[in-house]
Amino acid sequence: MLGALSAASLTLSLGGAPAPFTAQCGNGGAAKAFALPTITSSSSSSNNRTQLLIKSSFNSTSRTTSSFRTAVAAADSDQLSPGKQQAKKYYFVVANAKFMLDEEEHFKELLFERLRNYGERNKEQDFWLVIEPKFLEKFPDITKRLRRPAVALVSTNGPWITFMKLRLDRVLSDSYESDSLEEALASNPSTLEFGKPENWVAPYPKYEFGWWEPFLPAGVKESKV
Numbered sequence: 182m183l184g185a186l187s188a189a190s191l192t193l194s195l196g197g198a199p200a201p202f203t204a205q206c207g208n209g210g211a212a213k214a215f216a217l218p219t220i221t222s223s224s225s226s227s228n229n230r231t232q233l234l235i236k237s238s239f240n241s242t243s244r245t246t247s248s249f250r251t252a253v254a255a256a257d258s259d260q261l262s263p264g265k266q267q268a269k270k271y272y273f274v275v276a277n278a279k280f281m282l283d284e285e286e287h288f289k290e291l292l293f294e295r296l297r298n299y300g301e302r303n304k305e306q307d308f309w310l311v312i313e314p315k316f317l318e319k320f321p322d323i324t325k326r327l328r329r330p331a332v333a334l335v336s337t338n339g340p341w342i343t344f345m346k347l348r349l350d351r352v353l354s355d356s357y358e359s360d361s362l363e364e365a366l367a368s369n370p371s372t373l374e375f376g377k378p379e380n381w382v383a384p385y386p387k388y389e390f391g392w393w394e395p396f397l398p399a400g401v402k403e404s405k406v
Contacts, residue, residue: 271316271365272342273335274352277328278312282393283375285349289392292334296395308336310396313371316357323353330371332393366398 281288292308299306311333317324324331336342339356346354359365381387 268358268360269337269362269365270339270356270358271335271337272339272354272356273311273314273316273333274342274346274349274354275314275317275323275327275331275333276349276352278330278332278373279328279375280351281310281332281334281349282373283388285351286388288349289388291345291348292393292396307338308334308341308396309366309398310393311335311366311368311398312373313369315367315369316359316365319357320355323355326353330373335366363398368398 292310295308296306298304313330314333314335317327317331317333334342334345342354346352357365375390378387
């Protein structure tokens with residue numbers, strides 16, 4: 182065993198050759214030299230490896246995020262492409278024009294009340310009246326039960342059309358799909374003519390002819406003979 186050290190010198194060298202370690206024994210014995218093993222910067226190497234891993238992970242994440250954003254942009258582009266628009270579903274109730282526009286008086290009130298509500302909420306109109314609609318050609322079972330000319334109330338709001346069917350009672354109902362609003366509301370040329378009642382006993386005046394024009398598709402006007 183070595184005695185107490187009276188003098189010692191220690192030199193550490195990182196990454197270099199082993200540093201000498203010399204000690205003088207307190208009992209006057211011969212000095213013995215020991216060489217300490219080289220001390221390497223393990224913490225520095227560990228930090229370097231950590232930095233490399235973080236950088237690699239960051240680059241991988243950046244590439245993944247970039248790819249994701251590119252995929253989202255491509256999906257949005259497909260959705261906005263005019264050639265890839267999906268067909269929209271339309272719901273309708275239909276009956277002969279005399280009943281819908283001249284006899285069913287509360288029908289006008291229901292439509293104008295809804296139009297007023299949409300105006301107050303700045304909501305875009307999603308219901309229309311179509312006189313002699315072309316889409317009826319797709320429903321032979323309905324057309325054979327209709328007196329002509331016919332009038333359809335069309336909307337993209339299915340639950341509301343169901344409600345209107347219950348309110349109007351004497352109407353037929355169904356739905357169809359169309360690629361455009363213009364196609365969905367297309368109509369055949371027609372002229373309406375309603376005779377005036379001989380005896381009007383109600384305490385209010387009869388609705389004027391043409392009250393339905395605000396609900397016709399844009400550019401469509403009907404007139405009586």
